[in-house]
Amino acid sequence: MEDFLAGWIGGATSVIVGHPLDTVKTRLQAGTGYGNTLNCVLTVYKKESVTGFFKGMSFPLASIAVYSSVVFGVFSNTQKFLTQYRCGESSHSPSLSDLILASMLSGVVSVGLGGPVDLIKIRLQMQTQPFLKAANLHLKPRPKDPWNQPKYQGPIHCMTSIIRTEGLVGLYRGANAMLLRDVPGYCLYFIPYVFIYEWITPENYTTSNPYTVWLAGGIAGAISWGTATPMDVVKSRLQADGVYCNKYKGIMDCISQSYQKEGLKVFFRGITVNTIRGFPMSATMFLGYELSLRILRRDQTVTNP
DSSP: OHHHHHHHHHHHHHHHHHHHHHHHHHHHHHSOOSSSSSHHHHHHHHHHHHGGTTTOOOOHHHHHHHHHHHHHHHHHHHHHHHHHHSSTTTTOOOOHHHHHHHHHHHHHHHHHHHHHHHHHHHHHHTTTOTTTHHHHHHHOOOTTTTGGOOOOSSSHHHHHHHHHHOOOOGGGTTTHHHHHHHHHHHHHHHHHHOOOOOOSSOTTSOOHHHHHHHHHHHHHHHHHHHHHHHHHHHHHHHHTSSSSSOOOSHHHHHHHHHHHOOOOOGGGHHHHHHHHHHHHHHHHHHHHHHHHHHHHHHHHHHHHH
16 A cells, blocks of 8 residues: 555656656647747747746646556556565565566556546647647737637646547547557666666665665656657647647557658657656656655554554
């Protein structure tokens, strides 16, 4: 149970740290009118001030904490179960196969819980681009143009609007792309963390060192998010599709249209900000998780001698 609670704490802290760069990443991948990362940051700041980087954060802050709780809880308990099944006790170090299976299961679970959360977050982040329709028509947007008004008033309104127009299945738009991103993505998230942590931890060191956890978590996050960028681009475009218009029929159609219009480089759009964002976000996630877990287990020892 403590794994789930520690995952919730780690998830909440990571959202606060990573959301501004997540907004930049989403705008770069699914938006129009941004030349590069710096241009995107300056444009968002100029048009929307600092608050523009935190659009859509309230919903992830409330929900991704729960989502992270389940992902970390599933990973931790699955690898413990597999290790115990293989060795007879869970105190043994997990094998690579244990870590792979636990990571893959975490990736599948993450889509089931995180798909709607990610969709709503991206819709709220993307609806602040009133120039989208005008850009397609090569017109200059007018101040009173209804397309300049946000489509969604908040996360609840966004969710109910999607359900009303697309049904419950609409909440899982882009779920297939998310599955293709998260299953290998979590393998390249948890496995590097475990190996890097063990590699830089001195022998006979029984307690987790905060700096070691922070560094291993940050490197693992940068690796995972950097390699996941191509499918993350496809997922973001599919989920953003529908805010103002529908362009894509599915994963392959999104890949085909994106490649034909923008070339191979489009699938690496946002890779820099993805990788940079992955370090502090994941470092905070793992640090929050490990420290919370240590406190919870210490309290459990005191209350249950």
